[in-house]
Amino acid sequence: MLIFMVEAIITNKRSVRDPEGETIHKFLVLRRGYNSVKGIRTGKYLLFNVEASNPDDALSKVKEICEKLRIYNPVVHDIEVRLRA
Amino acid sequence: MHKVAIIKFPGTNCDEDVLWVTKYVVGLDANIVWYKDFSLNTWDAIIIPGGFSFGDWLRAGAIAARTRAIEELSKVLDYGIPVLGICNGFQVLVEAGLLPGALLPNESGKFICRWVRVKVERPRGPWLRLVNDGDVLDMPIAHAEGRYYVDEDTYNSLVVKSPLLRYVNGYNFNGSSYDIAGVATLDGLVLGLMPHPERASEDVMAPKGFKANGKVIFESLARSLKEGW
Numbered sequence: 001m002l003i004f005m006v007e008a009i010i011t012n013k014r015s016v017r018d019p020e021g022e023t024i025h026k027f028l029v030l031r032r033g034y035n036s037v038k039g040i041r042t043g044k045y046l047l048f049n050v051e052a053s054n055p056d057d058a059l060s061k062v063k064e065i066c067e068k069l070r071i072y073n074p075v076v077h078d079i080e081v082r083l084r085a
Numbered sequence: 086m087h088k089v090a091i092i093k094f095p096g097t098n099c100d101e102d103v104l105w106v107t108k109y110v111v112g113l114d115a116n117i118v119w120y121k122d123f124s125l126n127t128w129d130a131i132i133i134p135g136g137f138s139f140g141d142w143l144r145a146g147a148i149a150a151r152t153r154a155i156e157e158l159s160k161v162l163d164y165g166i167p168v169l170g171i172c173n174g175f176q177v178l179v180e181a182g183l184l185p186g187a188l189l190p191n192e193s194g195k196f197i198c199r200w201v202r203v204k205v206e207r208p209r210g211p212w213l214r215l216v217n218d219g220d221v222l223d224m225p226i227a228h229a230e231g232r233y234y235v236d237e238d239t240y241n242s243l244v245v246k247s248p249l250l251r252y253v254n255g256y257n258f259n260g261s262s263y264d265i266a267g268v269a270t271l272d273g274l275v276l277g278l279m280p281h282p283e284r285a286s287e288d289v290m291a292p293k294g295f296k297a298n299g300k301v302i303f304e305s306l307a308r309s310l311k312e313g314w
Contacts, residue, residue, distance in 0.1 A: 017260075019192050019193075019194060020194060069151055070147060075179075075186065075234070076187040076189060
């Protein structure tokens with residue numbers, strides 16, 4: 001068995017406003033002239049250390065946890081689960 | 086005597102206030118019940134009070150919503166037991182999927198504590214029995230994650246047909262969509278709201294210009310348990 005690091009990144013859906021991201025974008029990034037940045041979204045980051053025999057098993061285990069224990073709220077959030085390089 | 090359960094999680098802090106009002110202001114029998122000791126069968130009504138269950142980690146109400154106590158609650162719809170979620174209790178109910186929508190961090194990013202006015206639409210069920218359609222109730226809010234969100238389809242198909250509490254114009258301080266302060270199931274059996282009715286149940290609690298209108302929610306329950314709803 002090996003230990004794999006699996007990341008879960010939770011952000012608001014496109015249809016749900018993210019005032020923190022909007023504020024960072026408007027009052028920090030654009031104000032200092034970085035006009036090529038068209039938007040910023042903030043979110044929550046979780047890092048799972050998972051014991052598994054292969055990376056796919058680790059990934060699917062974390063996906064299952066995120067759905068069953070509602071680590072994210074599907075009403076308002078998108079989630080990305082991926083192996084840490 | 087009808088018995089009301091007030092469920093307490095680690096971090097719940099409005100349980101004593103709710104107990105005071107249910108017991109000594111409206112005269113019901115009530116007990117604070119530790120979440121691990123909670124079971125559904127012995128209660129006539131259930132209240133999930135405000136606070137910061139499990140420290141609000143992950144999201145307000147998210148961890149409490151996955152406890153056995155709350156998973157049991159999904160049976161209330163079958164048993165017909167009234168359930169009220171106040172503030173963090175409301176957050177728990179939406180996280181558990183017992184009420185539609187979600188509660189997000191306030192638009193300002195700050196904790197907001199002040200009195201508001203909410204208007205009641207389509208009052209039905211045990212918690213709003215003594216309220217008339219269009220009545221305005223004064224109560225205080227105190228929360229960091231009270232921005233109610235619901236998608237347009239759910240709003241049109243469900244929320245506007247159910248009992249609803251809306252912040253009166255000028256009182257939507259958290260940025261809730263459609264000015265929503267509280268939602269219920271179609272029959273009003275399960276009600277969740279961000280304002281604190283237990284902090285507005287005695288005249289001495291209301292600041293100048295506001296009335297202690299939260300009492301009517303507890304009075305409605307007392308009357309409903311005696312006479313039905």
